Structure formats: C-alpha cells, structure tokens
Amino acid sequence: MRILVCISNVPDTTTKVKFSNDNTAFDDSGVQWIINPWDELALTRTMELKEDASNPVSNVTVVTVGPAGAEPTLRKALAIGADDAIRVDAESGDAHFVAAQLASVVNDGEYDMIFCGIESSDYNGSAVGGMLSEMLDIPSVSAVSSLRIENGEAVITRDIDGGKEEVSVPTPFVGVVQKGIAKEPRIAAMRGIMMARKKPLQVVPAIEAEPLIHYQEYVMPEPKAPCKMIEADQVKELVNLLQNEAKVL
Amino acid sequence: MSVLVYTENWDGKFKKLSLELVSYASSLAKMVGGSVTALSIGKVEQDELSALGAYGATNVLSVDDAPGGLDNQLYTSIITAAMEMTGSKVLVLAHNNTGKAIAPRLSVRLKAGLATGVTALPESVDPLVVPKKVFSGKAFAKVKILTDSAILTLAQNSFELTETGGSASIEAFDPGVDVAGVRTSIRDVQKQEGKLLLSDAEVVISGGRGMKSTDNWGPIEELAEVLGGATACSRPVSDEGWRPHEEHTGQTGKIIAPNLYMAFGISGAIQHLAGVSSSKCIVAVNTDKDAPIFEAADYGIVGDALKVLPELVTEIKAAKAQ
Known part of the structure; x- marks a missing residue:
C-alpha cells in the first residue's frame, strides 16, 4: 500500500499577519514556515500506520505545491519519516489550481490512500482534498478523526454535525483529516533530520490549470474596544453588565 | 439568476x-x-419543508428516498442534478462538516468558483465578490469568483434570520442518480443524543488549564445548563484528556461564533483566539492580568476561575429568576 500525504507550507500559527501592495498580497517577510497543522497530524498517523507491521504500508510520499522556498517544510516531513517527497514547482494558486497539480501527481504515481488536512491555516479553504477526489473520480471521506486499515480497506471515524460515524471505504480514496487522527504531531529526531538530507525530493513542473477564484483584497478586522475590567469581588456587577449592557443573558 | 440552497436536516x-x-x-x-x-x-415532513418559505424559499425540492448517511459522491450528483434542473447559478451550503465535504466536489463538477466560510452578503454581484475570514480570523479577504457559477459556504451564526412570511411550494424531486455506485459504507453511527452541539450553541462556557483538574468542571457544566449553552475547552485541556477533543475550541479544533463566550482559566493563546474571536461577547476570568485573553475579551475579571465560577452561577441564577 502506498500513501500520499499532501502538505501545505503555511506561516507559523503565531505569525502576526501583514499585507502589502495596497492590501492585495500577503507580506511574507520575516515569516517562519511550518507544515500545516492538520497535514502534520495526517503525516503522524501515516507513520504510525506504516510502523505497525500488521499494516501493508510500503511507502509514504509527501507532496507540496509551491516554490523552492517550500522545500525546508518538505525536508521536515521527510525527517518525520516520509520516504520521499515531490514538489510541484509553482507559486501556489487557488484551491482549484493546487488540487489540479496534486491530481496530476496522483495520476503519475500509484497511491492507495491520499491524505489532506481539513483546511490550511492560512486561507482556511477546506477545499483542496474534496476537489482532488472529484478530479480523480474516487471516494472522499471528510472530517476523519481516526483511521485504521482492515482487510485492505480503511475503517474511518468521521465527525458529523451531531455525532460520529464509522465508515469503511475501499482504496483508492482521499481522506480529509482533522484533529483526533493522531494525538500529537510527531517531532523529527536528530537521526531523522540527518536521514532526510539523503531522501529523494523530486521537483516536477506545474501543469496548466485555471484558478476559479481570486483573493482580491485583504482587510484587517476593526480594532475592538478595550476590555471592561470588573473586580473579582463584584461578580454581581458583571452579571448586571451582561444582562443590561451587553444583553446576552 | 436563481439561487439554490442545500438545507440539511437532522432526523x-x-x-x-x-x-x-x-x-x-x-x-x-x-x-x-x-x-x-x-x-x-x-425524509422530512411537509410542514417542516414548507416552513422554509417563511425565510424566503419560493420552491422546495425534496429527495425523500435518498440512502441514509452522507456519501460525498452521491450527494454531489444529487445537488448537481438540482442545479441543472433549476438552472441555478449560485449554490449556498453551510460551512459545516457536510458543506466542507461536498462543496469542493461540486466546485469541480459544476466548474463553479468556491468561496468557503463566507461571513456576509456579496459586496458586488457582477463580478461576485464575497468576504471571508483568512489566517484563522486574523484578517478578512474579499474573494472574487471568476466563473459564471458560484458556490458559497456560509459560516455559522454570521447571518441574521430574516422572516419574509412567504410560503414555499414543495415538489418531490427525482435526481436520477444511481445509488449502486456508492462506495462508502456506514458501519456505525453514534449521535450526541439530547446534547446541544457546540457549533449550534448561542452560549458557550469554556475552561482552560486554570481549571486545574477534570474534577473541577461541575460549575462549568452547571453554568452552561443554566444558560442553555454548551461546554468547550482549550487545547491543553483536551490534550490532557480532561475533556473530549470535540470540545477543543481554537485554530485546530472547533471555530465557533456564539453570542456569549465565557472563558475560565484560559490565557488566550493566539491559536485559541482564532477559534473564538467571532463571538459577539467574550467574558474572561483569569489570574494573570496580562493574559492575552483580556485583549480579546469585552468583560474581564482578574481572579481565580475556581472561586469566581460558583459565585457567578449563583448570581446568574438569581438574575434569571427575577
């Protein structure tokens, strides 16, 4: 079984965001880049699956769509344990463009399970995994919070609005994963980092693909009014304010 | 230009x-x-379907013999058939688990630009430009749809209900799709019976590491019950296993937008604020006066959550009783 984990290279989640060119572009100066948190959890679960000898997982590939500057993030994924990496050489576009690149990578390889995070922490689109599965015309399971392999199929717990479902799906499929899939993201060990330098990282050219949307402009939220502080022994006053000023009780 | 809206039902x-x-x-x-x-x-009763008319639907298409459980490919086919039959150019879905699962597939199938987590009406319709949050709530973006058709998923609690008082005609709809192709099979369903969903709650009472132990959650649950709300927690709390991961509110957990969010013993790391900053009113109780939660909060108390909480429960009960 071969697994592909799609990785988005995103600004560290503590980044203070800034925009440039009249608020039409994200200003990435001084930004630290990380593996998108959900993708990192997907990779962690994938490594757990591979390490369990009862699972027939032979190879784990990670892929990203991005410029050369995204390679350290791919190397990090290799250090965590992926066997090889692919970078589609493109300035990342909208979700449709990215999904089209990934579909091309999948068509050039043979993957039984393909994992994407439920969203990326930059554009919060929640779109790439679903688009990719539709382009490939294969099943997708979204909001995956646990996954195991049983008789060559995946047995998945997914969150539905109001509960959980256990579903099984034959390969190939796209799993769109969320929190819960792995307990905590794995941190690369020194040995992993050393080995990652020698692992194959293939760069492939982008294919032609149309964007369907365009991020036209960014706007910072309105600054909010300062917090009204109430003394700890004036709880009654807080209740009064919530009831009569904020009118939320 | 007609608009199709997918209205999911729960039982x-x-x-x-x-x-x-x-x-x-x-x-x-x-x-x-x-x-x-x-x-x-x-399966939805006629009365329930026609009630959608009061909010502005003129027509309701009902596919009442669909198989139970969501199969993303099947639902994509059904909604595509409805778009084609009605000649709609815009499709609106919820930005919930179902919407996130099928909207991207529909975007590819219908060649329609997709804007997810939309927070308000378009600022222009030709071209269609809609606002959404990006960078986990740290900024807004104006998204321009480049295609003739558009799909929008609407962020929950971001749009006020508007009753128009109309009535809707109901039509049974046969999408003509083949269920034999369904490849996901549902083995088991566990519903949260009788429990208010975090995403649906107008009031959310949340605890962080400052609550010290899983044993101290009594007053949080009590307060949620008094206010008809749901309970939530910060990431360290769910990582510790004090509360289930479904309650984790923050960047990698649930993103919520209730009317009232009360945070007890939560310092307010930027990742936590990303999940709650859209709340209309935020109340914070924390021992550290410099905790970042106070920058996001509307009302704050510097104090021990464990001491303030029981008193707050008493005072709110008293206020509610009046």
Whole structure:
C-alpha cells in the first residue's frame, strides 16, 4: 500500500499577519514556515500506520505545491519519516489550481490512500482534498478523526454535525483529516533530520490549470474596544453588565 | 439568476443553521434578481419543508428516498442534478462538516468558483465578490469568483434570520442518480443524543488549564445548563484528556461564533483566539492580568476561575429568576 500525504507550507500559527501592495498580497517577510497543522497530524498517523507491521504500508510520499522556498517544510516531513517527497514547482494558486497539480501527481504515481488536512491555516479553504477526489473520480471521506486499515480497506471515524460515524471505504480514496487522527504531531529526531538530507525530493513542473477564484483584497478586522475590567469581588456587577449592557443573558 | 440552497436536516428536522442559509440565499437572490429554491435530501415532513418559505424559499425540492448517511459522491450528483434542473447559478451550503465535504466536489463538477466560510452578503454581484475570514480570523479577504457559477459556504451564526412570511411550494424531486455506485459504507453511527452541539450553541462556557483538574468542571457544566449553552475547552485541556477533543475550541479544533463566550482559566493563546474571536461577547476570568485573553475579551475579571465560577452561577441564577 502506498500513501500520499499532501502538505501545505503555511506561516507559523503565531505569525502576526501583514499585507502589502495596497492590501492585495500577503507580506511574507520575516515569516517562519511550518507544515500545516492538520497535514502534520495526517503525516503522524501515516507513520504510525506504516510502523505497525500488521499494516501493508510500503511507502509514504509527501507532496507540496509551491516554490523552492517550500522545500525546508518538505525536508521536515521527510525527517518525520516520509520516504520521499515531490514538489510541484509553482507559486501556489487557488484551491482549484493546487488540487489540479496534486491530481496530476496522483495520476503519475500509484497511491492507495491520499491524505489532506481539513483546511490550511492560512486561507482556511477546506477545499483542496474534496476537489482532488472529484478530479480523480474516487471516494472522499471528510472530517476523519481516526483511521485504521482492515482487510485492505480503511475503517474511518468521521465527525458529523451531531455525532460520529464509522465508515469503511475501499482504496483508492482521499481522506480529509482533522484533529483526533493522531494525538500529537510527531517531532523529527536528530537521526531523522540527518536521514532526510539523503531522501529523494523530486521537483516536477506545474501543469496548466485555471484558478476559479481570486483573493482580491485583504482587510484587517476593526480594532475592538478595550476590555471592561470588573473586580473579582463584584461578580454581581458583571452579571448586571451582561444582562443590561451587553444583553446576552 | 436563481439561487439554490442545500438545507440539511437532522432526523427530519431543520435547525437554525438551515434557516440562516435560506435567509442568506433569499437576500442574495434579491441582489442578483432571482428566486430561491431549497433542496432537501432525506425524509422530512411537509410542514417542516414548507416552513422554509417563511425565510424566503419560493420552491422546495425534496429527495425523500435518498440512502441514509452522507456519501460525498452521491450527494454531489444529487445537488448537481438540482442545479441543472433549476438552472441555478449560485449554490449556498453551510460551512459545516457536510458543506466542507461536498462543496469542493461540486466546485469541480459544476466548474463553479468556491468561496468557503463566507461571513456576509456579496459586496458586488457582477463580478461576485464575497468576504471571508483568512489566517484563522486574523484578517478578512474579499474573494472574487471568476466563473459564471458560484458556490458559497456560509459560516455559522454570521447571518441574521430574516422572516419574509412567504410560503414555499414543495415538489418531490427525482435526481436520477444511481445509488449502486456508492462506495462508502456506514458501519456505525453514534449521535450526541439530547446534547446541544457546540457549533449550534448561542452560549458557550469554556475552561482552560486554570481549571486545574477534570474534577473541577461541575460549575462549568452547571453554568452552561443554566444558560442553555454548551461546554468547550482549550487545547491543553483536551490534550490532557480532561475533556473530549470535540470540545477543543481554537485554530485546530472547533471555530465557533456564539453570542456569549465565557472563558475560565484560559490565557488566550493566539491559536485559541482564532477559534473564538467571532463571538459577539467574550467574558474572561483569569489570574494573570496580562493574559492575552483580556485583549480579546469585552468583560474581564482578574481572579481565580475556581472561586469566581460558583459565585457567578449563583448570581446568574438569581438574575434569571427575577
């Protein structure tokens, strides 16, 4: 079984965001880049699956769509344990463009399970995994919070609005994963980092693909009014304010 | 230009979320000069279906013999058939688990630009430009749809219900799709019976590491009950296993937007704020006066959550009793 984990290279989640060119572009100066948190959890679960000898997982590939500057993030994924990496050489576009690149990578390889995070922490689109599965015309399971392999199929717990479902799906499929899939993201060990330098990282050219949307402009939220502080022994006053000023009780 | 809205049901009932979607679609239809058709999949009583008319749907298509459980490919086919039959150019869905699962597939199938987590009506309709949050709430973006057709998923609690008082005609709809191709099979369903969902709650009471132990959650649950709300927690709390991961609110957990969010013993790391900053009113209780939660909060108390909470429960009960 071969697994592909799609990785988005995103600004560290503590980044203070800034925009440039009249608020039409994200200003990435001084930004630290990380593996998108959900993708990192997907990779962690994938490594757990591979390490369990009862699972027939032979190879784990990670892929990203991005410029050369995204390679350290791919190397990090290799250090965590992926066997090889692919970078589609493109300035990342909208979700449709990215999904089209990934579909091309999948068509050039043979993957039984393909994992994407439920969203990326930059554009919060929640779109790439679903688009990719539709382009490939294969099943997708979204909001995956646990996954195991049983008789060559995946047995998945997914969150539905109001509960959980256990579903099984034959390969190939796209799993769109969320929190819960792995307990905590794995941190690369020194040995992993050393080995990652020698692992194959293939760069492939982008294919032609149309964007369907365009991020036209960014706007910072309105600054909010300062917090009204109430003394700890004036709880009654807080209740009064919530009831009569904020009118939320 | 007509607008199709997919109104999901839960055991045959619509939720406030479904009505928000119809309200939004109805306002949007006025802007683009068209009518709203609601699509319902699964068994729903006629009264429930016709109630959608009060929020602006003129027509309801009902597919009442769809198989139980969501198969993303099947639902994509059903909704595509409804888009084609009605000639709709805009599709509105919820930005919930279902919407996130099927909207991207529909975007590819219909060659329609997709904007997810939309927070308000378009600022222009030709071209269609809609606002959404990006960078986990740290900024907004204006998204321009480049295609003729558009798909929007609406962020929950971001649009007020608007009753138009109309009535909807109901039509049984046969999408003509083949269920034999369904490849996901549902083995087991566990519903959160009788429990208010975090995403649906108007009031959310949340605890962090400052609550010290899983044993101290009594007053949080009590307060949630008194206010008809749901309980939540910060990431360290769910990582410790004090509370289930479904309660984790923050960047990698649930993103919520209740009317009232009360945070007890939560310092307010930027990742936590990303999940709650859209709340209309935030109350924070924390021992550290410099905790970042106070920058996001509307009302704050510097103090021990364990001491303040029981008193707050008593005072709120007293205020409610009046």
